[in-house]
Amino acid sequence: METTRRQFQGVLNILSFNRHFYIIGIGILALITLSHQLFEWSDLLYWIIIAAFLYGLIMPLIVSAYVYDFSGYYDFEWLKDCSIDESKVKKILNINAGFDETSYIIKDNFPQADVKVFDFYDAKRHTEPAIVRARKVSIVYPDTQQMQSNSMPLPDQSVDLIFLLSAVHEIRSNEEKILFLKECHRLCKTEGKIIMVEHLRDFPNFLAFSVGFTHFFSKAIWKNAFSHAGFASIKEVKFTPFMSIFICTP
Structure with a gap:
């Protein structure tokens, strides 16, 4: 497409x-x-x-x-900083909050891989008007599955790459974020990776969004959540002053 x-x-x-x-x-x-x-x-x-x-x-x-x-965000040139061996990537998850602009791009970048898409949107928990509007215009990737934020119907250690692209900040509860990341940890192969891209609650994003920067979470909160979810390695790479790429391995 x-x-x-x-x-x-x-x-x-x-x-x-x-x-x-x-x-x-x-x-x-x-x-x-x-x-x-x-x-x-x-x-x-x-x-x-x-x-x-x-x-x-x-x-x-x-x-x-x-x-x-x-910035080239949707060109995915920033993937070069993530040290991914494309020849070993056989299964990919792309998880979103109901607005999907990236699944087809991911498939174009990994044509040999099986790409599965999950949507963790829950109308009772994720009540932001922006999400509701975004869902109405989102392109739905074939066989996109609805999921609970703490449960995905896949076997342990079955996924090579999990993409979390500008989506997980919609999970506002820290406890729910940790449960979600624990589920990602369960699915990720030993040599697999989580690739998360997010704005942070930091000074550049304060200058950009003023009080709106509180919609995002700080680097410390994300690192704490990944650590509590069991990830052994958490690396941050800046993509523009306003975005961070977190590369996490089990």
Whole structure:
């Protein structure tokens, strides 16, 4: 299947899935402007507030365009940093939260491998409006299976690669994250790898998303979760200042 992305598809996705934030933000800006017209208050304070709101609305779109549209994220060139011997990869899992833009790309990169796709979305636990909207437009890879975050119907040590691409932060509970990663550990062969790509709750992402960076988790939280799930090796590689690739082995 064709995997070519449209121009600015990444930033348009961000706008579409998170439009409630932008509607609220524009509404607040309109109220601030109206109050400045009706009441006497400092012009300097007014322009500082306007600048802060505009920064909060525009900067996430600029960073998202950079990461998802211009960095080569969907070209998967960053896989070269993951030390994968493609000749040994026979079975791959790609696990998402109901929005899948990568399974066909993974299959193109590993044509010899059997690619299975699992979706851990649970409407009762994962209630973010952005996920609900994303699921409506997601391309569904053939035979995608629904799963519980702590259970996948596959044998122990049966998978060479597990991809977790910008998805696992949707599991908000730390306990649930550890149970999920324990299940990934169970499935992963001794020489297999988990490849997780995530924004982090760090200073660059604070500059990019302001308070929205709290939607992500810190490096320490991820390393702690992987350690508690039993992974022996956890390596981080930066992909742009705003994204981290975690390469984990059992």
